[in-house]
Amino acid sequence: MSGVPQRAWVEQIMGLPVSVHMRGVDLQGYAVESAVAALYDSLRDADKVFSTYRDDSDLNRWYRGEIGLDAADPAIPEVIALCEDAVGRTRGFFDATVSGRWDPTGLVKGWAVRRAARHLTALTGHGWCVNAGGDVLVYTPDGEPGWRIGIEDPRDPSRILRVIERRDGAVATSGLAHRGAHILNPFSGKPATSVPAVTVTGPDLMWADVYATAAVAQGVAALDWLDEADGYEALMVAPSGLLRVTPGWNSSNSQPESSALRAVADVSPSPDPHG
Amino acid sequence: MRRITLWLLSTVAVLVLLFSYRTSTMGAGTTATTGGEADDTTADVSPAADGTKVYKGSTADTRWGPVRVSITVANGKITKVEVPTYPNGNRRDQEINAYALPILTQETVDAQSARIDTVSGATVTSDGYIESLQAALDAAGL
Numbered sequence: 001m002s003g004v005p006q007r008a009w010v011e012q013i014m015g016l017p018v019s020v021h022m023r024g025v026d027l028q029g030y031a032v033e034s035a036v037a038a039l040y041d042s043l044r045d046a047d048k049v050f051s052t053y054r055d056d057s058d059l060n061r062w063y064r065g066e067i068g069l070d071a072a073d074p075a076i077p078e079v080i081a082l083c084e085d086a087v088g089r090t091r092g093f094f095d096a097t098v099s100g101r102w103d104p105t106g107l108v109k110g111w112a113v114r115r116a117a118r119h120l121t122a123l124t125g126h127g128w129c130v131n132a133g134g135d136v137l138v139y140t141p142d143g144e145p146g147w148r149i150g151i152e153d154p155r156d157p158s159r160i161l162r163v164i165e166r167r168d169g170a171v172a173t174s175g176l177a178h179r180g181a182h183i184l185n186p187f188s189g190k191p192a193t194s195v196p197a198v199t200v201t202g203p204d205l206m207w208a209d210v211y212a213t214a215a216v217a218q219g220v221a222a223l224d225w226l227d228e229a230d231g232y233e234a235l236m237v238a239p240s241g242l243l244r245v246t247p248g249w250n251s252s253n254s255q256p257e258s259s260a261l262r263a264v265a266d267v268s269p270s271p272d273p274h275g
Numbered sequence: 276m277r278r279i280t281l282w283l284l285s286t287v288a289v290l291v292l293l294f295s296y297r298t299s300t301m302g303a304g305t306t307a308t309t310g311g312e313a314d315d316t317t318a319d320v321s322p323a324a325d326g327t328k329v330y331k332g333s334t335a336d337t338r339w340g341p342v343r344v345s346i347t348v349a350n351g352k353i354t355k356v357e358v359p360t361y362p363n364g365n366r367r368d369q370e371i372n373a374y375a376l377p378i379l380t381q382e383t384v385d386a387q388s389a390r391i392d393t394v395s396g397a398t399v400t401s402d403g404y405i406e407s408l409q410a411a412l413d414a415a416g417l
Contacts, residue, residue: 008416017404019413021392109398131409134396150408152396158408163391175397199395 004127004144009036013043014051014109016133023144024126031123038119039130046112049073052105063101079104079111082206089207090214091225095186106183110135110172110209117205137205140167148256152177154197154237161243162235164253170205174198174212175237185217192217194239201253202232220244 007027010019020036051057058073069077083096083104096104113132120128120139127140129147138147146167150160154177164171174183175197185192198215200208211232215222219239226234226246233249321329394409404410 006416008413010410010413012401012404015400016398017401017407017409017413019393019409021413021416129393131393131395133398133400134394134409135398136393136395147393148391150391150394152394152408154397157396157399160391160394171395173395173397177397178399178403179397197397 007032009040011040011043013040014047014112014132015053016109018043018113018130018132020120021129021131021147022123022126023128024123024141032126035119035123039116042116042119043112043132046075046108046115049075050079050104050108050112052103059104079108082111083107086210086214089229090211091218092186093214093218093222094210098184098186098189106213107206107210109133110170110204110206113137114205134173135205135209136171138166138168138171146254151199151235152197155241161237162255164201164255166201166253169201169203170208171199171201172205172208172212173200174209174216176216183213183216192219194219196237196239198222198237199235200226200232201234201249202229208232 004023005025005027006021006023008019008021010017012018018040020039022032022036024032026032047057048054049058052059054060058067058076061067062069062072062076069080080102083094083102086094086096086107094106096102096107109132113130113135114137117128117130117137120126120130125141127138127144127147129136129138134152136147136149138149140146146165148163148165149171151162151164151171151173153159153161154175157177175195176193177197181191181193183192184190195216198212200212200215202208202211207229211226211229211234215226215234215236220236223234223236223244223246226232227248233246233252235243235245235249238244321331391412393412394407396409399407399409
């Protein structure tokens, strides 16, 4: 671990554990405390607007027709537009309408964390790592060591498949661990079960999360469009248990223990796009 | 175990042939030649001093050159998949990079020894958090 002073906060929001780890000086000072507080307030606000569990969330009131979109929190039309964008980017494998009622939850999580983390960018000279239920966003100022992120083994959450080191950007993982087959394939309507886990890295947490979710919904053929997504790389645990990565994964993600794992032949994924 | 090993070799050989198939659909007109060696599962077997065995599959000719796969088996488990012979070194390999690489995990790493700062996994909810690895990491910094 780094020798720089470090402090951590954890709160449970949106049904998720959200932790913030901060490195630097004055970790008990006003600037740091207020930035972290603002991050958590932002997440609580997102929960108030989008929670499907709260009767009085703007989302539920809109569903019930009690308020129109113009009267609802402006975050709702913003997220609607992003969900539409997500359908195109993921070739239809992320679709907020898949379960019958429009449900933006899969996108809102990354969107909300991305928005909340903006409160940390005002801190100059501090490195930070936000982890919201497994979605990770980090920042490291020049001269400090980066963050070591362990990718969970979907077959045994106490074990790590790989360690990657990143100075900034997002790491999002989706899969079958913890909640089982909860991701539906929008084309078949059925829960996706073939791919145990996908991890996507890239500049934006919301898109990394959406891409990871869509890739689980689709299966190994998703590596085709993941490869084309600019700035994003993916690691997928295939149904066989083998790991597969997009070609840029190794150069984009520093892997301190890379001697343990070696890349082998280029092979194409199944030609079946709905595979 | 031998049956599984041969199955894996032929599966990998099939995957390599898919690689050839895909190349010919990229429409450059050159027919992908294969050795038709997917049937040849009597691969080389080389026992090593520590009891591991290395099985080398047959060589498949692809439009960019020969590809040969080998797997290492120790104690009944596949510990390594390698391609000792594969095309490299020219511009067309950029097209090869459009395909994903299968990577065999060796031992997964125990989180204690991994010295990680945080875990990225499928969503752990607040219910599961207390027992999670991430909780231990957060507690260390609190």
